[in-house]
Amino acid sequence: MKTILETLDSGTQWLEKKGVDDARRNMQLLLCHQLDCSKIQLYTRFDEPMSEESLIPLRGMLKRRGNREPLQHILGTVEFYMRDFYTDSRALIPRPETEELCEIVLKQLSPVAPSKILDMGTGSGVIGITLALEYGSQSKVSCVDISEDALELAQKNITSNGAENCAVQRSNLFEGLDSKYDLIVANLPYVPEVDRSSLAAELTYDPDIALYSGKDGLDIIREFIQKCQSSLEAGGTIALEIGIHQNVEVEKLLANEGFSDIKTFPDLSGIYRFPTARWSGN
Incomplete structure (x- = not known):
């Protein structure tokens, strides 16, 4: 033995x-x-x-x-921002880089709790739930996704983490959303279709809808930037996660749509991954 x-x-x-x-x-x-x-x-x-x-x-x-099934799927959970979250094939596995996005939002972008927060493309809900619990009851968080399967997983994580100031809603980007938000955070699909064959085998277990976004990976992010103003309060801010070498184009998109205070933060590897911007309301 x-x-x-x-x-x-x-x-x-x-x-x-x-x-x-x-x-x-x-x-x-x-x-x-x-x-x-x-x-x-x-x-x-x-x-x-x-x-x-x-x-x-x-x-x-x-x-x-x-x-090559991901370890997180086999274990059924993943640690994110010092909390345990359920994870499976219904949504993208939370990555360490996304923890960095939460850290930037909480410590640099919006250290004072925003009243209304939108987590667009919430997936398993880790961003919205983390912000809801870190900011506390003074913030109300909407976790939005196009995938019903992802929203079921997000709701399970909301319940298991006791995030009572968090709620899920199905929407294709901003369709049907009638609120305005002080902060919108989004980790949307950003992988170019041409990269599909070169990705790690483990990524084939993630849903395609959470990964790929057109030829250059920016189709959904372009649409998001063009449409998000109507859901932002004057002075509201957005924070995104993007892929390698996409920051220059994303910054141009933000500037063309009238955003100000545009800045992209690097991740711990030095990749400029987290664009942030403010909407003046004009």
């Missing part, structure tokens, strides 16, 4: 052969999930034997990961 350490080592080697990046960390997290323990607790149990009862479901999870 294999020990936990032997299982960790053999599983890591198998994932490496399957081309999984950071294979040992993946195997550690699968073991922690199966054994219901923390990583530190796992280290203290290395000499314990693995029971067949535990190995059977672990083999199933390992096979799924070897087929």
Whole structure:
């Protein structure tokens, strides 16, 4: 019977052969999930034997990961801004860069709680829920998406995180929205269609509607920028997440539509990823 350490080592080697990046960390997290323990607790149990009862479901999870199904889908949750969120194939898996977007909004763009916030293209709801909980009850957040499946997942996360000042609504961008907002945050699809074949295998498990947006990746963002003014209060702000090398074009789009105070913040890798702007109301 294999020990936990032997299982960790053999599983890591198998994932490496399957081309999984950071294979040992993946195997550690699968073991922690199966054994219901923390990583530190796992280290203290290395000499314990693995029971067949535990190995059977672990083999199933390992096979799924070897087929490049995202680790987050297998575990069913992901940590985002120090909270746990459900995640699955109904919406884009929350990325660390999007945590940076929330940080910019909370610490630099709008340190004082806005009254009404719109999370456009909410997906699993992580941005809207994070802002709702960080700002508190003085802010009301609308989590909007075109996908009913994504909204079901967002509602599940709203409930599990107790975000009572958050509500979901289905809309194709701003169709049917009759409110004006002080802050609109959006992580919309921005991957060019031409990049489809070059993306990591794990991204094939994300819904296409959450990833791709025309030849240069900016079709939906263009439409968003052209239409969002009617949903912004005078002096209201927007914050976006975009892809690599898209900031110059997005800044031009914002300027052409009459936005001011346009600035794009870099992510931790130095990529200019987060355009922000203010709407004067003119």
